[in-house]
Amino acid sequence: MKNPILVLNCGSSSIKYALLGDDSEGRVQGLAENLGLDTARIKHQDINGEKVEISLAGATHQWALQKILNLLSEYKPRAVGHRVVHGGRQFSEAVLVDDNVLTEVKRLKILAPLHNPANALGIEAVKNMYPDLPNVVVFDTAFHQTMPEKAYRYAIPKEFYEEHRIRRYGFHGASHNYVSNRATNLANTGSQDGWVTAHLGNGSSLTAVFDGKSLDTTMGLTPLEGVPMGTRSGDVDPSLHIHLHRTLGYSLDEIDTILNKRSGLLGISGISSDMRTIDQASSEGNADAKLAIEIFCYKVARYIASLSCALPTFTGIVFTGGIGENSSSVREKILANLPHFGIEIDDNENQRLVRGAEGAIHTKSSRLQVWVIPTDEEFQIAKETKQVLGL
Known part of the structure; x- marks a missing residue:
């Protein structure tokens, strides 16, 4: 493997790595999960696709990283690219990484309290074990x-922006960057392309990308803004917080938990945050599951329409x-909510x-192109790491 780059995505109790x-020899990848618990383990896949599971009962982030680096030792990584959720407006x-950058990553936990501290842990652990890497x-x-x-x-009021950095930031940047570039390469229109990229999963966001640049996106100061997600509400009336506090006595922390962990697909369906489970329940006649899918698809379509306003040219949707x-059925339902855009879908390709x-799932006569492109955030992070280091 030439010029191997290790990509780390450290969560509060997990480490995803590649x-x-x-x-094009492939990649080595895996996941350390349940860190800090007796069930902590690493699910590792080697370059040939062979999988192994390693128990690490009670493992800390540093212990798990040491094991991960041991598993990768034969490849001698040239550098480590870390996914960090929030970079504020200065990055x-x-x-x-230097001392000032690490300090900023830690300080920005005020904007990403669940993510940036874990990201900083990963950086510090690697620096402690391999200070020259x-x-x-x-x-x-x-x-x-x-x-x-x-x-x-x-x-x-502008002082909240100027003094406290309260503004919309957006997230899933590596994913939107990767798939929009990939779509432009595949479309090969010979001109500047404008895409609405729809990253839909347990966390969901959409972005308007023109000529490789983000012009608007659905997530804001935090990842709660935008479309409904697995457990996040997405957009709600800003006065909902005060209404729940005044009428039901909920504290701000309780309301934060409700909107981030008990809402979205889970809250509407009452069943699950997993679209596969909800889709199955809907097919069996569960009205709440059906409604959860309808709301999700409608809100995504509504945002596609609104984000098109940001694009000088609207080439298509990714x-x-x-x-x-x-989910071919979710794609179909989303596009059915956009009857004025001249989109025509090849049903067979959508199912495939x-x-x-x-x-591509659009027909030759479709006014807009529609692409399905698996995201590759690890590739994008490795690419940007190499660019920084001149590799």
């Missing part, structure tokens, strides 16, 4: 720093993420493109 080289691109951070928010002020400012890549398949 080792990618310059060549508009990937950067090499370069570390690069790739921020979820960086791709969206090209949004114009009219898209990222909230209509609130579906990605766990739901976007695998699941389980990691890539391709």
Whole structure:
């Protein structure tokens, strides 16, 4: 494997990792999960696709990273690319980690309290074990720093923006960056393309991308804004918080938990946050499950329509993420909510493109192109890491 780059995505109790080289020999990848618990384990897949599961009862992040690096030792990574969720407004691109960058990652936990501390843990663990190994951070928010002020400012007193950085940031940047570039290469229109990229999964966001730049997106200051997700509500009346507090006595922390962990598909269906489970229940006649799908598809379509306003040219729509890549029925329902855009779908291709398949689902006479493109955030992070280091 030539110029291998290790990509790390550290969560509060997990570490997703992948080792990618310059060549097309494949990748080594895996997941350390349930960290801190007796059920902690690593699910590892080698370059030949062989899988192994390793028990690490009670493992910390550093212990798990040591094991991961041991598993990858024969490849000698050139550098580590870290996914970091929030880079605030000061980071508009990937950067090499130094003490100041690490301090900023930690400080920005005020904007991403569930994610940035875990991301910082991963950076520190690698630096402690391999102090000479370069570390690069790739921020979820960086791709969206090209949004114009009219898209990222909230209509609130300007001192909140100027003094406290309260604005829309957007997330899933690596995914939107990767699939929009891939769509442009596949479409081969010979002109500047404008896409609405729909990353649909347990966390969902959409972005308007023109000529490779984000012009607007659905998530805002936090990942709660936008469309309904697995357990997140998406957009609600901003006065809902005060209404629930005044009428039902909920605290702000309780309301935050409700909107982030008990809402979305789970809240509407009362069954699950997993679209596959909800789809099955809907097919069996469960009215709440059916409604959850209808609301999700309608809200995604509504955002596709509104994001088209940001694009000088609207080339088409790209579906990605766990739901976007695998649920042909959800794609069909979303597009059915867009009757004024001249979209024509090849039903056979739509049904065929699941389980990691890539391709177009529009007909030759369709006014807009529609693509299904499996996201590859690890590839994008490795690519940006190499660009920073000049590899």
